[in-house]
Amino acid sequence: MKLRLCHLYPELLNLYGDRGNVLILRRRAEWRGIEVEVTPISLGDKLDPKAYDLFFLGGGPDQEQGVASADLVAKGPWLKEAVEAGAALLAICGGYQLLGEYYRTSTGETLPGVGLFAVYTEAGNKRLKGNIAIQVEELGTDRPVIGFENHGGRTFLKGARPLGRVIYGDGNNGTDQTEGARYRNAIGTYLHGPLLSKNPHLADYLLRLALQRRYGEVELPPLDDTLELAVNEAVYRRFLPTKGKW
Amino acid sequence: MSSAAACTVPGPQRVKWGENMLRAFLAIWIGRLVALLFRWLKRGGTSLPGYLALKIDPQLMGRLTSRYEKVIIVTGTNGKTTTTNLLASILRAAGLKVVHNSEGANMPAGVATALLARRGEVAVLEVDEGTLGLVTRQVKADMVIITNLLRDQLDRYHELEQLAAAISRALAAIPAATLVLNADDSLVTSLSQVRENVHYFGLARTPWSQATTSEVLEGHICPRCRRPLQFNFYHYSHLGNYYCPQCSYSRPPADYEARELELSSAGARFDLVYPAGKLALRTPMPGIYNVYNVLAAASAALLLKIDPATIARVVATFLPGQGRAETFSLRDKRLTLMLVKNPTGLSVALKTLTAGRGKATYLLAINDLAADGRDVSWLWDADISPLLQAPYHRIICAGLRAGDMALCLKYQGVKEADLKVIPGQEESVDFLLGEPVDEGLILCTYTNLALYRRILKARGAVSEVTPLPSLSGTP
Ligand SMILES: [Zn+2]
Numbered sequence: 001m002k003l004r005l006c007h008l009y010p011e012l013l014n015l016y017g018d019r020g021n022v023l024i025l026r027r028r029a030e031w032r033g034i035e036v037e038v039t040p041i042s043l044g045d046k047l048d049p050k051a052y053d054l055f056f057l058g059g060g061p062d063q064e065q066g067v068a069s070a071d072l073v074a075k076g077p078w079l080k081e082a083v084e085a086g087a088a089l090l091a092i093c094g095g096y097q098l099l100g101e102y103y104r105t106s107t108g109e110t111l112p113g114v115g116l117f118a119v120y121t122e123a124g125n126k127r128l129k130g131n132i133a134i135q136v137e138e139l140g141t142d143r144p145v146i147g148f149e150n151h152g153g154r155t156f157l158k159g160a161r162p163l164g165r166v167i168y169g170d171g172n173n174g175t176d177q178t179e180g181a182r183y184r185n186a187i188g189t190y191l192h193g194p195l196l197s198k199n200p201h202l203a204d205y206l207l208r209l210a211l212q213r214r215y216g217e218v219e220l221p222p223l224d225d226t227l228e229l230a231v232n233e234a235v236y237r238r239f240l241p242t243k244g245k246w
Numbered sequence: 247m248s249s250a251a252a253c254t255v256p257g258p259q260r261v262k263w264g265e266n267m268l269r270a271f272l273a274i275w276i277g278r279l280v281a282l283l284f285r286w287l288k289r290g291g292t293s294l295p296g297y298l299a300l301k302i303d304p305q306l307m308g309r310l311t312s313r314y315e316k317v318i319i320v321t322g323t324n325g326k327t328t329t330t331n332l333l334a335s336i337l338r339a340a341g342l343k344v345v346h347n348s349e350g351a352n353m354p355a356g357v358a359t360a361l362l363a364r365r366g367e368v369a370v371l372e373v374d375e376g377t378l379g380l381v382t383r384q385v386k387a388d389m390v391i392i393t394n395l396l397r398d399q400l401d402r403y404h405e406l407e408q409l410a411a412a413i414s415r416a417l418a419a420i421p422a423a424t425l426v427l428n429a430d431d432s433l434v435t436s437l438s439q440v441r442e443n444v445h446y447f448g449l450a451r452t453p454w455s456q457a458t459t460s461e462v463l464e465g466h467i468c469p470r471c472r473r474p475l476q477f478n479f480y481h482y483s484h485l486g487n488y489y490c491p492q493c494s495y496s497r498p499p500a501d502y503e504a505r506e507l508e509l510s511s512a513g514a515r516f517d518l519v520y521p522a523g524k525l526a527l528r529t530p531m532p533g534i535y536n537v538y539n540v541l542a543a544a545s546a547a548l549l550l551k552i553d554p555a556t557i558a559r560v561v562a563t564f565l566p567g568q569g570r571a572e573t574f575s576l577r578d579k580r581l582t583l584m585l586v587k588n589p590t591g592l593s594v595a596l597k598t599l600t601a602g603r604g605k606a607t608y609l610l611a612i613n614d615l616a617a618d619g620r621d622v623s624w625l626w627d628a629d630i631s632p633l634l635q636a637p638y639h640r641i642i643c644a645g646l647r648a649g650d651m652a653l654c655l656k657y658q659g660v661k662e663a664d665l666k667v668i669p670g671q672e673e674s675v676d677f678l679l680g681e682p683v684d685e686g687l688i689l690c691t692y693t694n695l696a697l698y699r700r701i702l703k704a705r706g707a708v709s710e711v712t713p714l715p716s717l718s719g720t721p
Binding site: 043064067197235238 | 407408473622646649650653662
């Protein structure tokens with residue numbers, strides 16, 4: 001079995017340890033004997049929608065994100081075609097915003113996005129940052145998905161399904177308790193940390209989504225996640241606003 | 247997207263000594279009294295005197311520095327403290343009466359505390375890069391040295407571009423100041439503005455320069471046309487020889503250039519080539535980042551017309567202050583304690599500490615308190631390959647974020663059997679002391695540094711490095 005992973009703009013969108021997600025996906029696949037091929041795709045490169053099972057898009061500082069956004073919007077149709085055909089995708093923070101319909105700046109300017117997720121983002125005053133925990137139903141477990149968020153933009157769902165419900169933290173906009181967005185096998189989220197490091201359940205869910213396009217339902221043999229799960233639980237509990245409430 | 251260009255900034259309010267005399271005297275008097283009190287209590291290292299004095303007289307920094315012959319500000323992400331201490335030592339060796347702030351106290355309250363402690367002819371002030379504007383609004387600096395702008399505690403200064411814009415505004419308030427800038431950092435050179443009094447220092451290609459880099463980079467977008475920059479080579483992080491393939495923006499020629507660099511675990515030597523000559527320098531501080539610190543301090547000293555022989559003599563013996571890399575002996579072990587606060591710092595620390603070293607146990611103590619930065623995702627942006635290749639006996643992960651550190655190492659290839667997660671700092675030291683190796687290397691974030699030093703001292707550790715004499719006048 002082979003997983004073909006496309007890492008979009010690795011040299012531009014690389015804030016907050018996001019590249020760690022690619023490493024984690026690679027390791028968790030390789031530990032199960034699944035071969036992984038990572039292809040970096042950047043400015044001006046062509047993107048073959050049929051060539052990849054999983055796309056990864058991180059967040060970046062303003063200027064890098066600005067550089068990447070125009071190119072990404074141009075690649076948008078290819079990316080949408082791939083997702084429509086069943087490819088999995090993970091977009092974090094700035095990458096998530098770019099895949100929405102648009103971003104409205106503080107001066108009222110509207111920057112178009114790819115429109116993969118039915119969401120839009122507006123500039124906010126205070127940055128929403130801190131430790132965050134969410135509940136993701138599809139994972140079929142009470143174990144939360146935890147991470148760290150740091151974003152100025154407020155994202156609102158325009159029909160998209162959220163990735164999860166906020167347990168604590170701000171999520172999409174700090175008001176409606178939603179976090180992230182889903183469309184088919186694509187996931188957008190504000191959680192970094194990097195996201196997959198302390199959430200092995202989410203990492204494996206993503207691997208299964210990516211592999212099922214070509215291999216159908218795949219049963220992943222369990223790994224020893226003692227360390228991952230212990231850290232997930234310890235960090236989750238440490239930042240619970242009122243201990244024992246949940 | 248923010249645009250910071252062409253802002254009109256009021257000039258420096260050079261405060262006249264005459265106005266609000268009572269307020270100023272009260273501020274100075276109370277500030278000194280509090281400082282004296284702390285001295286009696288044998289509790290140094292606080293910024294409280296300056297904090298209280300600034301509450302009484304917010305213009306105090308301007309007032310206190312207005313009578314200095316020279317005011318020099320050192321700012322940037324990494325290397326501020328070492329550069330400040332080294333420059334102060336050089337100027338002092340040249341016979342000048344120097345005042346400067348001690349390690350870490352680089353916020354306005356710390357700056358004011360140092361200025362209150364005593365009077366001098368020259369002030370060398372380490373200023374936090376995020377609050378530079380608060381200082382330049384009233385302190386009419388004659389020279390500003392900018393070491394580098396690297397990714398550091400992003401949840402505080404979330405983006406470097408905004409930071410650069412803020413520094414640019416802060417510099418606009420002191421148009422007459424000479425700028426001493428790192429030519430190898432494209433973000434720093436973008437701050438040169440339209441000035442004539444700009445001098446660049448930089449490092450020529452070395453045998454260690456690399457065509458590519460495995461670190462996550464920042465600041466590699468052309469500041470002029472915003473296209474990605476190309477690099478002929480990298481020294482470390484995004485420091486190197488860059489050019490823009492679209493417009494003419496490129497690394498400026500360095501007026502003060504380090505050439506023929508030789509690095510070893512015992513230090514470094516290089517030739518500093520400058521407009522009026524060439525100066526051979528040798529430093530006992532290892533690591534390429536210290537080459538930059540020496541280069542910045544020596545270039546500034548040459549600009550201040552200090553005798554080159556004096557500069558070389560001080561550089562040859564100068565060792566960084568406590569906490570940068572401190573070595574202790576404890577029982578049968580040699581323990582090194584080092585501060586790491588961002589991905590570049592961790593990358594460079596690992597490269598330096600592992601070079602040529604035999605079997606050792608490493609202890610990485612990561613906290614996420616406000617002074618450390620709440621977000622620890624930066625651990626994954628560091629290049630830890632030197633550690634992976636080192637003959638480590640074991641790697642202990644400690645601190646509030648011990649687990650995050652351990653996961654980062656696990657996925658980068660450290661076997662779980664070689665990892666030990668011990669969040670408690672005391673317990674982690676005890677475990678380290680029980681290891682069957684002679685050497686222990688402790689890398690820790692800001693709030694762990696003082697804690698580990700205290701734990702080591704409590705167990706009888708003897709410091710091998712003579713700490714610098716206290717430089718702010720307090721014992
Ligand atoms: Zn350019």
